[in-house]
Amino acid sequence: MSSGIENERPTLQVQRIRQKFGKGKAAKEVLAGLTFSVADGEFVSIIGPSGSGKTTLFQVIGGLERPSEGEVWIGGKETTGQRGHISYMPQQSSLLPWETVAGNIELSLSISGIDRKEAKSSTQEWLERIGLQEYADAYPHVLSGGMQQRVSFLRALLAPQQLMLLDEPFGALDALTRLHMQQWLMSIWEQNRRSVLLVTHSIEEALILSDRIIVMSASPAVVLDEFIIPFERPRREEIWNDPRFNELKQHIYRLLQNSAEE
Amino acid sequence: MGNKKNVWSKIWPPATLMIVLLAGWQIAAYLELFEQWLLPSPFSIVEEAIQVWPRLLDHTKATVQLTLIGFVGGSAVGFVLAALLHLIPGARTAVYPLLVLTQNVPVIAIAPILTMLLGWGLLPKALLVIMVCFFPITVAMLNGLTNTDAQLRNYLQMIGIRRFRLFWHLELPHAIVHLFSGLKIAASYSVLSAVVAEWLGTNKGLGAFMLISSKGFLPDRVFAAVFIIVALSLSLFGLVTLAERLVIRWRPEKEVK
Numbered sequence: 001m002s003s004g005i006e007n008e009r010p011t012l013q014v015q016r017i018r019q020k021f022g023k024g025k026a027a028k029e030v031l032a033g034l035t036f037s038v039a040d041g042e043f044v045s046i047i048g049p050s051g052s053g054k055t056t057l058f059q060v061i062g063g064l065e066r067p068s069e070g071e072v073w074i075g076g077k078e079t080t081g082q083r084g085h086i087s088y089m090p091q092q093s094s095l096l097p098w099e100t101v102a103g104n105i106e107l108s109l110s111i112s113g114i115d116r117k118e119a120k121s122s123t124q125e126w127l128e129r130i131g132l133q134e135y136a137d138a139y140p141h142v143l144s145g146g147m148q149q150r151v152s153f154l155r156a157l158l159a160p161q162q163l164m165l166l167d168e169p170f171g172a173l174d175a176l177t178r179l180h181m182q183q184w185l186m187s188i189w190e191q192n193r194r195s196v197l198l199v200t201h202s203i204e205e206a207l208i209l210s211d212r213i214i215v216m217s218a219s220p221a222v223v224l225d226e227f228i229i230p231f232e233r234p235r236r237e238e239i240w241n242d243p244r245f246n247e248l249k250q251h252i253y254r255l256l257q258n259s260a261e262e
Numbered sequence: 263m264g265n266k267k268n269v270w271s272k273i274w275p276p277a278t279l280m281i282v283l284l285a286g287w288q289i290a291a292y293l294e295l296f297e298q299w300l301l302p303s304p305f306s307i308v309e310e311a312i313q314v315w316p317r318l319l320d321h322t323k324a325t326v327q328l329t330l331i332g333f334v335g336g337s338a339v340g341f342v343l344a345a346l347l348h349l350i351p352g353a354r355t356a357v358y359p360l361l362v363l364t365q366n367v368p369v370i371a372i373a374p375i376l377t378m379l380l381g382w383g384l385l386p387k388a389l390l391v392i393m394v395c396f397f398p399i400t401v402a403m404l405n406g407l408t409n410t411d412a413q414l415r416n417y418l419q420m421i422g423i424r425r426f427r428l429f430w431h432l433e434l435p436h437a438i439v440h441l442f443s444g445l446k447i448a449a450s451y452s453v454l455s456a457v458v459a460e461w462l463g464t465n466k467g468l469g470a471f472m473l474i475s476s477k478g479f480l481p482d483r484v485f486a487a488v489f490i491i492v493a494l495s496l497s498l499f500g501l502v503t504l505a506e507r508l509v510i511r512w513r514p515e516k517e518v519k
């Protein structure tokens with residue numbers, strides 16, 4: 001939204017987050033002291049292996065789980081354990097089967113505090129923009145997986161919260177659809193910049209989409225390294241051919257492999 | 263279209279079997295394989311039913327009234343009870359085991375107590391039907407309210423949904439599917455318990471008519487009443503199924519069945 005210069009305070013600050021499940025000997029530490037931030041209007045990705053605790057991290061940031069230790073700050077206020085400060089696109093599309101496509105989006109917006117009239121008109125306008133207006137009154141089960149994810153993304157995008165959490169949004173899609181969706185998301189986001197935190201286990205996806213990548217290890221999760229992604233926006237498919245793309249890809253890949261071997 | 267065909271393909275095999283059985287029964291009676299005064303033939307049952315039709319109709323009306331009052335009342339009680347047990351913290355763990363316990367008291371045992379306390383009017387009978395009907399609905403509803411999809415719940419909670427809206431937008435719609443399976447059970451229970459209630463004390467209703475006819479040794483009339491009771495039970499079940507189709511429009515066709 002803004003240039004990010006007048007607003008020095010990061011949208012999200014995660015400070016020394018630890019999360020343990022279980023007690024005593026059976027206790028399992030999933031997150032072991034994570035610290036990072038997302039600036040206003042920045043697109044940050046977290047790469048971590050399967051089962052490394054990415055969804056758990058989102059549940060902590062979203063206030064669904066209270067961390068065993070550490071703090072979450074959103075928009076300059078401490079929000080540890082508080083809900084309703086983020087907009088969210090879950091790993092599964094999570095559309096209510098008994099609400100129509102438009103109804104699903106409108107419901108989420110009204111939960112986020114937008115009044116009904118406004119929610120209705122912006123839902124209609126955006127469904128048209130992404131070419132899904134003819135499905136506005138359809139129930140979600142008639143949509144393909146890719147279309148459901150579009151609706152789910154739109155639902156997160158239109159909410160007024162400053163920070164969007166995207167949990168492996170394209171994990172369940174086939175490779176080709178996934179590529180289309182990444183480009184689609186990119187173009188929409190570049191026109192409507194919001195602070196985004198995305199988790200994925202695809203290095204390429206993170207490279208295509210992000211301003212910055214945070215690499216996380218598994219069991220327990222710690223931040224291994226951070227990378228600024230230099231490609232300018234708007235991004236084109238050409239970045240595939242950029243030598244820096246492959247360099248970064250290999251670097252991150254090796255980093256993840258080394259941490260897995262330890 | 264395809265749906266209609268589907269319904270027919272489900273209806274005709276049992277319907278044909280039914281006709282064959284009735285025909286067999288009629289033929290057996292014609293060949294005098296058993297005594298008519300023990301087991302009347304289908305034709306003589308229909309004949310008798312036509313002859314006493316005005317009386318039979320009055321009794322049927324009384325039974326329908328009792329059944330509907332009990333069914334609607336029981337459904338309302340079952341629904342509200344499930345919602346309260348679900349929404350009030352701790353209520354479910356405290357009350358539910360006791361509810362299960364009450365289900366071990368046989369209806370026949372409660373009926374005399376109810377008539378003793380409340381007399382012979384409509385109220386004790388309606389109460390009896392309500393007591394039989396509410397339980398399957400409460401159980402089904404509670405089940406539906408609790409077993410909601412964890413992903414959907416997490417999503418809604420993370421974006422900050424409040425308790426009552428969570429109930430209204432997630433738990434209740436999910437429970438509706440379960441509610442209908444409870445309603446179908448309650449539909450058959452309500453007809454059955456209405457007839458039992460009528461046995462125990464009145465001279466109105468199909469139950470009473472059956473009792474009087476059997477004492478007067480008129481098996482044709484008893485069977486006529488039984489046929490009407492079966493038809494009532496099926497109709498109520500059909501109505502509930504129809505309502506289900508009208509209310510639940512969001513499920514994919516293959517799940518409907």
Ligand SMILES: Nc1ncnc2c1ncn2[C@@H]1O[C@H](COP(=O)(O)OP(=O)(O)OP(=O)(O)O)[C@@H](O)[C@H]1O
Binds near residue numbers: 022030049052053055
């Ligand atoms: N409530 C919980 N109680 C106990 N253990 C849990 C709980 N939630 C998550 N875990 C454990 O934490 C670990 C991380 O799970 P999580 O779902 O956060 O991983 P993930 O990185 O999102 O995985 P994926 O890539 O499959 O989505 C898993 O080993 C899981 O078993």
Ligand SMILES: [Mg+2]
Binds near residue numbers: 054055091167
């Ligand atoms: Mg996950």
